Amino acid sequence: MIPKILLLYLFFLCKLSISKRISPDLSSLRTGKLEDCQRCKILTDSFKHWLSGTSRGKHEGGDAAWEEAKLKSYSRSEMRLVEIQEGLCSELKKYQDHCYTLAEEVEQVLEKWWFYEDPETVDLYTWLCIDNLQYCCPPNHFSESCIPCPLDKNNKLCGGHGKCDGDGTRKGNGTCICHTGYTGNYCEECSKNFYLSNSICMPCHKACDGCSGEGVNSCNKCKNGWIMQSKSCIDIDECSSSSLCKENQYCVNREGSYKCKNCDPSCKSCKGDGSANCTLCDDMYTLWSGKCVGKEQKYEIVFNVAKRLTLYIGLLIISVFIFRNNKYFAAFTIVIIAIYIFTLENSSTVNLLELILNMN
Structure with missing residues (x-):
């Protein structure tokens, strides 16, 4: 009888430890707000993580024969649940406090799933987040009623190039949020500065302001810093103008732009990097082979x-x-x-x- 009392005492201590660990840091919760569905997904992922981490555990100490006879097998035991709850959320590097808070709120609901549902056939995320808490919706569903996201004429969700607003949550309006390069009600068109190639929207050349194909020869117009010559966008050498940079700076041309960099401290003006590219010196120095000397x-x-x-x-x-x-x-x-x-x-x-x- 003594081992059983000791076991119950240890169980009480573990529950007390869990209660302390899942007390949230309210200051951190104010800085990064998550939707309920996201919080629930993080919690169930953490539960599955520790479920896997305790899969080979077994009872230790006491009368092993008595434990096997009187307690449930370890795989579905209360002791294993306590071990999972002790580690729950601790492995997270982000949103840990959100996870702890929800774990405290739904502790009894998680125990219900643990003792009365079969984890082999009843997915925790679906059971908890969708069916019971009703924080989330199944994939490709949205809104409070979890209605299906609209499909295009080919029965594709956002043409296969996006997702619907609120997908998998109890929020959103179902409109398509297109991937980069796509636009339209069903993401069926290419965005500006993208062109269609083999049913895929590809980015135009960086010199183009709109294009019909690949390369600088397919530009509709040229972006700032480029100029159209012979139906091709050519980079403008802004550094050919001597008035762009300050006197103690030199100009470095880049594709579509330029940058002013400071001359060497020994130079009053210069044509490039280093002390050997001076073009003008202070009065107390003399220019000699690109260097300012006393x-x-x-x-x-x-x-x-x-x-x-x-x-x-x-x-x-x-x-x-x-x-x-x-x-x-x-x-x-x-x-x-x-x-x-x-x-x-x-x-x-x-x-x-x-x-x-x-x-x-």
Whole structure:
């Protein structure tokens, strides 16, 4: 007798725990309202989830033989129902409080289904949401009376390209809510900027303002940012106009539009991204090969260029004198000088770039 008392005590504690867990957070309920049918569908889906999750459970502890003799099998036991109710709604990441609230409201109704209906033949959603609570309607039905949604001349619901307003609920007026690309009373027509291809409405090219087929050659008109040339919509290069962007910005052309981007901070105006595309500098800087450099750096660059130029002229004069005396030796000398100049120029270019980058 003791195990039975203990079992009843545990059952009472579980029911008390469930009652606490399904107390709703009213502040969250105000922020996201759901229709009754949606709430009921969420609840029944959660119930089925935990029904599946407890499908292999069994009684634990106590006198197993006494449990099997005196209690129902675990699959339809009160203990399993309590386990389901404990987990009910807890797995949800969205609308959890709505689920908890409805679970508390219909707790006794759920127990009635559990103990008196066969879950193998009586679907919980249909039994609870449609037949008992009357929150929902069968698929393809709407309104308080759950009347069938209207069909087109081919007996299709919204031409197979939409659903009726209120479908599956006790609300709505039954008019067709068409999928993207379709319009009309029964979604039998293509929307603007869509064209019919093999009984399917396909999107026009992004350059078109209405079209008769695929591609830019089928446009009825061109959208803003495009222009019709030779019966085809061509992108307009807005950046060809220099007055679109501010002085410290440069223009980037895009299909059908453009965008102004800020120049590098070292530039007063520019023609592109980075510090090497400046077209104008502040008064204290000088434009040098697309970069804004200070006076001291400018003099250093000019001095290095002059020094190398003097060296190269000197080497050239030496080569001329050698050429007069020995052509073969002069040719060899010129090759050596060429290699030397090439190496020196590469090194100087790297040093020059480092100098200018360090300034910025």
